[in-house]
Amino acid sequence: MEATIVQDKTKHYPVLLKEIISIITPQYGGTFIDCTFGQGGYTREILKNKDNKVIGIDRDTESLIIAKKIEKKFPDRFIFKNLNFSKLGNLKLKNENVRGVLFDLGYSFTQIKDLKKGLSFNFRGSLDMRMGLNEFSAKEAINKLDGKSLIKIFKFFGEERDSKLIVKNILKDRLLKEIDTPHLVKIIEKSKKGNNKKIHPATKVFQALRIFVNREISELIYGMIHAARVLKKDGLLVIVTFNSLEDKIVKYFFRSLSEHKSISRYQPDKIHEEILFKLHQKKPIVPSTLELKENPPSRSAKLRCLIKKENIYDFKTDILDKFKDLIEIENLGHNL
Ligand SMILES: C[S@@+](CC[C@H](N)C(=O)[O-])C[C@H]1O[C@@H](n2cnc3c(N)ncnc32)[C@H](O)[C@@H]1O
Numbered sequence: 036m037e038a039t040i041v042q043d044k045t046k047h048y049p050v051l052l053k054e055i056i057s058i059i060t061p062q063y064g065g066t067f068i069d070c071t072f073g074q075g076g077y078t079r080e081i082l083k084n085k086d087n088k089v090i091g092i093d094r095d096t097e098s099l100i101i102a103k104k105i106e107k108k109f110p111d112r113f114i115f116k117n118l119n120f121s122k123l124g125n126l127k128l129k130n131e132n133v134r135g136v137l138f139d140l141g142y143s144f145t146q147i148k149d150l151k152k153g154l155s156f157n158f159r160g161s162l163d164m165r166m167g168l169n170e171f172s173a174k175e176a177i178n179k180l181d182g183k184s185l186i187k188i189f190k191f192f193g194e195e196r197d198s199k200l201i202v203k204n205i206l207k208d209r210l211l212k213e214i215d216t217p218h219l220v221k222i223i224e225k226s227k228k229g230n231n232k233k234i235h236p237a238t239k240v241f242q243a244l245r246i247f248v249n250r251e252i253s254e255l256i257y258g259m260i261h262a263a264r265v266l267k268k269d270g271l272l273v274i275v276t277f278n279s280l281e282d283k284i285v286k287y288f289f290r291s292l293s294e295h296k297s298i299s300r301y302q303p304d305k306i307h308e309e310i311l312f313k314l315h316q317k318k319p320i321v322p323s324t325l326e327l328k329e330n331p332p333s334r335s336a337k338l339r340c341l342i343k344k345e346n347i348y349d350f351k352t353d354i355l356d357k358f359k360d361l362i363e364i365e366n367l368g369h370n371l
Pocket of ligand 1: 049
């Protein structure tokens with residue numbers, strides 16, 4: 036998984052910013068929800084129009100420092116909530132003209148290089164991985180979960196082919212002492228000897244652990260459902276993904292809400308079921324050559340956008356059922 040790169044604390048690089056602004060057209064006014072506020076890259080751009088309001092959401096309390104500064108500058112037009120975006124439905128938005136809800140998934144570079152968070156094997160921090168408002172850390176998962184659960188996590192969230200061997204070695208080593216980041220990387224390197232040299236051997240296991248610890252699948256699914264509900268007519272749901280699993284889920288949700296399913300002739304009442312959404316474009320938008328040059332980690336970014344056609348706030352979706360196996364794997368964390 037790649038992160039949105041934020042070069043340093045003063046100069047940060049919001050991925051696909053120009054493309055997002057041209058899609059959401061903030062010059063026409065309205066309320067926007069920035070579900071992944073981060074360092075406020077999108078929010079700041081939207082607030083340039085004095086007719087706009089932004090509700091910023093982020094689970095990481097580090098975002099509060101930047102959010103407070105923006106709140107001070109725009110007290111009537113910006114509020115920040117330290118919240119998981121899966122809880123978007125708890126916000127009172129009845130009277131808001133919500134024209135856009137934005138998700139820029141992944142992590143900021145500030146988070147990636149934070150040793151306390153230990154999100155990356157490149158920065159040998161603690162084996163933690165909590166972005167904020169979590170129930171358990173990666174260290175607890177690695178040292179306490181049973182082998183079968185760990186294999187599922189590595190296989191389904193990281194597509195790690197050597198899951199079984201890696202887990203066998205984790206179970207053996209953790210009998211002697213608690214496993215930390217350098218130790219986990221060593222176990223993976225030992226287990227995957229001679230494998231693919233293109234990516235670091237720990238890449239897939241670390242991606243899987245980040246997804247599991249932060250419940251990224253459930254967060255994304257519930258976040259999208261609430262976002263699609265709160266939008267007004269012509270409102271836009273814009274999502275930037277950074278790995279194939281996220282993109283598969285977003286693509287499915289957008290397609291399923293914007294297409295007529297083949298309907299059984301034995302269910303005539305369903306024929307008139309309304310399609311409430313349409314796709315902004317079929318293919319995802321990807322970074323330009325210039326952006327790739329300036330910010331190489333943006334290379335895995337894919338932007339998809341859904342448009343709401345009516346002021347209707349409830350709709351049916353089968354997405355929870357479609358991805359129930361992945362949600363069940365995340366629920367294994369309840370045992371910790
Ligand atoms: C890639 S950064 C966003 C960067 C932002 N667009 C900017 O320009 O500064 C992703 C942010 O989303 C936050 N985040 C990730 N998952 C979240 C969730 N489920 N609920 C709330 N915030 C989340 C992370 O803490 C991180 O700050």
